[in-house]
Amino acid sequence: MKKIIAILLLLTGGAEAQFQQPWLIDARHIQVENLLWDLNELSKAPQSRWLDDTSTVRSLLYKSVDFEGKPTEVFAYYSNPDMIAGRPATKQKFPGLVLIHGGGGKAFREWVEKWANEGYAAIAMDLSGNGADGQKVERPGPEQSAENKFQKIEKGDLRNVWTYHAVASSILAHSLLLSFPEIDPLRTGVTGISWGGYLTCLVASLDSRFIAAAPVYGCGFYDESDVFKQNLNALSPAAKARWMKYFDPSAYLPYSRPSMFFINGNKDKHYNVGPYIKTYELSKNKQVCIIPDMPHSHKDGWAPAEIRTFFDGALNGNPHPFVTVSAVSLDKNQLTAILKPVAGKQLSSVEFYYTNDITSDNEHRVWQHSPATIHEDSQTVIHPIPKEGYKYAFFYLKDTDGISGTTVFLKDGRVD
Incomplete structure (x- = not known):
């Protein structure tokens, strides 16, 4: 009998080899000096509470990492195919997605609604300390200002820079998602737009539990961006070097494990061709999709059918591959x-x-x-x-x- 059990464990254990119960991140392969994020802690589902637990798209608050020594909480929307259809919960397991907004963005209810209607459980959080009405939550993290994204690094504490919080809150959203009984933990992905695409590169590199990731527009090598290099060049040389070492995706993408789908236009204002090429070349498991003259916005960023095609293939095994x-x-x-x-x-x-x-x-x-x-x-x-x-x-x-x-x-x- 013991031999039979051992064989069964070997047969079923392969698919879960990259995970440790309760779905802990495996960071042993990330060979960077002084990893900034405590990935063991971020692997744990955060404390959370529903603000609305009856609507087809529901809202909640969850606890995130401290900012300037004070506790923070993050507002998010969540839905799944059962909720969006207004039916009682079934026993079906759904693939899950974490949705990361870009600069000037928020937790987009319609983005969650879109993915729930397409068969996915999805969570979208606000990374500027705001709630549903644009007002600050009671315990906000840093807002998306240039000071918090760049200048704050001059003051020394890397954990007060916006990117540290945005990455932590995104990984915690994944941990929360994985704690829901309707989520299939072997079928989760992340996608983000613009600054959210930048964050997707970071989060997908750090969180080994993701199976697939689709950064839209966003990439690394910020010091070569037509736009963002100006913010970095305004820093002292030492602060600029620290920012690139700790917060640029180029430092982490060589360790990424998910299947990556890089989608961008050829004339994007913020993420130009040169650093974009260098970014996707760091990923070992990737597809690239270049949409001619693709506009830059949140709605244009979540619109391409190619993103769903990618996730349907990576997470659902649907026979709808790209012509590649x-x-x-x-x-x-x-x-x-x-x-x-x-x-x-x-x-x-x-x-x-x-x-x-x-x-x-x-x-x-x-x-x-x-x-x-x-x-x-x-x-x-x-x-x-x-x-x-x-x-x-x-x-x-x-x-x-x-x-x-x-x-x-x-x-x-x-x-x-």
């Missing part, structure tokens, strides 16, 4: 993109985008594009290298369902 490219080769001044065969999927269009504009900032960079040729075997796509070459380029593919897939950014192509 396995390799790009150059021969006789022609680029050939080799497609991964996908049963039942067909390309409807392919465009080749490229730019040689190295003088404009990213938002105003001039791009050209033209149709690429889908080979008759439907397994390859070809396009000649422009006579002037290119600084950056990518293939943009759409399948017959309207779901887009892309190559990563291609760099420094030229005609021989």
